[in-house]
Amino acid sequence: xxxxxxxxxxxxxxxxxxxxxxxxxxxxxxxxxxxxxxxxxxxxxxxxxxxxxxxxxxxxxxxxxxxxxxxxxxxxxxxxxxxxxxxxxxxxxxxxxxxxxxxxxxxxxxxxxxxxxxxxxxxxxxxxxxxxxxxxxxxxxxxxxxxxxxxxxxxxxxxxxxxxxxxxxxxxxxxxxxxxxxxxxxxxxxxxxxxxxxxxxxxxxxxxxxxxxxxxxxxxxxxxxxxxxxxxxxxxxxxxxxxxxxxxxxxxxxxxxxxxxxxxxxxxxxxxxxxx
Amino acid sequence: xxxxxxxxxxxxxxxxxxxxxxxxxxxxxxxxxxxxxxxxxxxxxxxxxxxxxxxxxxxxxxxxxxxxxxxxxxxxxxxxxxxxxxxxxxxxxxxxxxxxxxxxxxxxxxxxxxxxxxxxxxxxxxxxxxxxxxxxxxxxxxxxxxxxxxxxxxxxxxxxxxxxxxxxxxxxxxxxxxxxxxxxxxxxxxxxxxxxxxxxxxxxxxxxxxxxxxxxxxxxxxxxxxxxxxxxxxxxxxxxxxxxxxxxxxxxxxxxxxxxxxxxxxxxxxxxxxxxxxxxxxxxxxxxxxxxxxxxxxxxxxxxxxxxxxxxxx
Numbered sequence: 001x002x003x004x005x006x007x008x009x010x011x012x013x014x015x016x017x018x019x020x021x022x023x024x025x026x027x028x029x030x031x032x033x034x035x036x037x038x039x040x041x042x043x044x045x046x047x048x049x050x051x052x053x054x055x056x057x058x059x060x061x062x063x064x065x066x067x068x069x070x071x072x073x074x075x076x077x078x079x080x081x082x083x084x085x086x087x088x089x090x091x092x093x094x095x096x097x098x099x100x101x102x103x104x105x106x107x108x109x110x111x112x113x114x115x116x117x118x119x120x121x122x123x124x125x126x127x128x129x130x131x132x133x134x135x136x137x138x139x140x141x142x143x144x145x146x147x148x149x150x151x152x153x154x155x156x157x158x159x160x161x162x163x164x165x166x167x168x169x170x171x172x173x174x175x176x177x178x179x180x181x182x183x184x185x186x187x188x189x190x191x192x193x194x195x196x197x198x199x200x201x202x203x204x205x206x207x208x209x210x211x212x213x214x215x216x217x218x219x220x221x222x223x224x225x226x227x228x229x230x231x232x233x234x235x236x237x238x239x240x241x242x243x244x245x246x247x248x249x250x251x252x253x254x255x256x257x258x259x260x261x262x263x264x265x266x267x268x269x270x271x272x273x274x275x276x
Numbered sequence: 277x278x279x280x281x282x283x284x285x286x287x288x289x290x291x292x293x294x295x296x297x298x299x300x301x302x303x304x305x306x307x308x309x310x311x312x313x314x315x316x317x318x319x320x321x322x323x324x325x326x327x328x329x330x331x332x333x334x335x336x337x338x339x340x341x342x343x344x345x346x347x348x349x350x351x352x353x354x355x356x357x358x359x360x361x362x363x364x365x366x367x368x369x370x371x372x373x374x375x376x377x378x379x380x381x382x383x384x385x386x387x388x389x390x391x392x393x394x395x396x397x398x399x400x401x402x403x404x405x406x407x408x409x410x411x412x413x414x415x416x417x418x419x420x421x422x423x424x425x426x427x428x429x430x431x432x433x434x435x436x437x438x439x440x441x442x443x444x445x446x447x448x449x450x451x452x453x454x455x456x457x458x459x460x461x462x463x464x465x466x467x468x469x470x471x472x473x474x475x476x477x478x479x480x481x482x483x484x485x486x487x488x489x490x491x492x493x494x495x496x497x498x499x500x501x502x503x504x505x506x507x508x509x510x511x512x513x514x515x516x517x518x519x520x521x522x523x524x525x526x527x528x529x530x531x532x533x534x535x536x537x538x539x540x541x542x543x544x545x546x547x548x549x550x551x552x553x554x555x556x557x558x559x560x561x562x563x564x565x566x567x568x569x570x571x572x573x574x575x576x577x578x579x580x581x582x583x584x585x586x587x588x589x590x
Contacts, residue, residue: 002375025377027378053489055489056529243357243361243424244355244390244392244424244425244427245424245427246361247357247361247362248427248430251303251441251445252430254444255432255434255437255438255441258437258440258441258444259434259437
C-alpha cells in the first residue's frame with residue numbers, strides 16, 4: 001500500500017514512528033473521454049483572454065474577495081506557512097470515549113503501520129487504548145491541511161480517523177425549509193413506528209450490502225469486452241505477443257553457436273572485457 | 277502467512293567472469309526481484325525491500341500451475357518484454373509502478389509478465405538456505421514445471437560464452453554463482469558476482485529543460501556522503517513515451533525551485549528549471565569517465581526510491 005504520511009505519534013514520553021495508509025479504496029469506475037470522430041483522448045488546455053495555451057509558469061494564485069477584488073498569494077508564502085504549521089509529530093492531547101464523537105465529524109480513515117523500530121511502542125499504545133476503551137485525540141497535517149484526528153484500536157491495529165473541525169460542520173439551521181417541530185407527531189403514529197423498528201432490528205452485517213449499481217456497470221463493461229466490442233483507437237498499442245519461451249530458445253541457440261565457434265579454451269587466461 | 281519475508285542474497289559487482297569448476301553463470305534478467313512465499317496455505321509475493329507485491333502480480337499467485345511443492349520460498353525476477361521480445365525494465369515498471377489496484381487487471385493485459393526463478397531458500401517446511409547452491413538448483417529443477425509464464429533460469433558452465441551471448445542480444449549481463457555457496461539472508465558476498473554488459477544507475481532529477489512547454493530532458497545527480505547532490509549527467513533520450521514526458525511536465529510543476537540543487541555546475545546548460553530533488557529515475561549509460569558526466573545516458577523508467585539513497589558510491 002502507498003504511504004500517505006510518515007512521522008511519529010507521541011504520547012507522554014513514548015514516541016512511535018509510524019506510516020499511514022489509506023484504509024479505504026475508491027472503487028468508482030473511471031471513464032476516459034475520447035473524441036467521437038477521431039477517437040483520440042480529450043485533454044484539458046488552460047486558456048486566458050490573452051493566450052489560448054497558458055503554460056504553468058504563467059499562472060499565479062490569487063484569492064478573490066466577495067466584492068471581486070483579488071490579492072496574490074505566492075508559492076513562497078504558502079510554503080512558508082506550510083513549513084511553519086506542518087506537524088510531523090502527532091501528539092495525543094486528550095483521551096475520550098469513541099461514542100462521544102458524532103459520526104458527522106468523521107472524514108477519512110487511515111491504517112497506522114509501525115515504521116522501523118516502532119513495533120513495541122505501537123503494540124503498547126494499541127493495548128492501552130483497547131484496555132481503557134478510550135481513543136486518543138491529536139492534530140495532524142496531511143498534504144498541507146491540518147486535521148483533528150482520532151486514534152483508535154481496530155482488531156490488532158491502530159486506526160487514525162481524520163475529523164472535521166467544528167467550524168467545517170454546517171448547522172442544522174442551514175437545511176432549506178427548516179426542521180419540523182416534534183409536537184407535529186401523534187402518539188399513535190409514534191408507537192406504530194416504534195413497533196416496526198423493533199421488528200426490523202437486526203445485527204449490522206456489512207457484507208450483506210453491495211454496490212449494485214457498480215456491479216451492474218461492471219457487468220455491462222465485461223459483456224462488451226467478452227463480445228470483443230472494441231472500438232479501435234489511435235492510442236492503442238500493437239498487441240503483438242512476444243513470448244518468453246521464444247526468447248529462451250533463441251538464447252539457448254546463441255549459446256550453442258557461441259560454444260561451437262569458440263576454440264578450445266586455454267586454461268587460466270583471464271581476458272578483461274572491453275565493456276566492463 | 278506463517279513465513280516472514282526475507283531480505284534476499286545480493287551479488288557483488290565484478291568485471292571478470294570467475295573461472296573454475298565450482299562456478300556457473302546465469303543471465304541477469306533486467307526486471308524486479310520478487311520472492312514467492314507459500315506457507316502451505318497462502319501465497320504472497322514480496323520484493324527485495326519487503327514491500328508486498330501480491331496484488332501487483334496476481335497472475336504469479338497461481339503456483340499450482342508450476343509446482344506441487346507443499347511450501348516454499350522462491351527467488352526470482354519478474355520481467356516484461358518489449359515489442360522486440362527483449363526484457364525491458366521500462367515495461368516491467370509499467371506493472372510494478374501501479375499505485376491504484378483497480379488498474380492492475382487492465383495493465384495485466386497490455387503488459388504480460390514472466391517469472392524467472394533462480395533460487396529456493398525454503399522447501400517443504402525446511403529452511404534450505406544453508407544447503408549449497410548445487411543442491412538448491414537440483415531441488416528447483418525437480419519441483420518446477422516450466423510454463424509460458426514461469427521459467428527456470430538455466431545455468432551455464434561456460435560463463436564467458438554466456439556473457440558473449442548477452443552482448444549479442446544486448447541483455448543486462450550475467451550473474452556468476454559458486455555452486456558450493458550458501459544463500460545468505462540479507463547477505464552480499466562474491467559468491468554471487470554480477471558482470472554487467474551495460475551499466476545503469478538510479479539517480480535523482482535535479483532540473484529539467486523544456487521545449488514547447490513540455491519537458492524534453494532531465495539533469496540528474498547523486499548524493500555524496502555529506503548529502504550534497506552532484507550533477508552527473510544530462511539525459512534527453514530513452515524509453516519515455518510522449519505521454520510520459522507530458523506526465524513528467526505536470527509532476528514537475530509542483531516541485532519547481534529557484535535555486536540550483538546541485539553542488540557543482542552542470543555543463544553548458546542554459547534555461548534550466550531547477551527542481552526539488554524528489555524524483556528518481558533509472559538511467560542506462562555506456563561509460564562514466566572519472567570527472568565527467570555520463571556518456572550516452574538514456575532513461576529507462578521512473579522508480580520509486582528514496583532520493584537520499586541515490587549515492588555516488590553504489
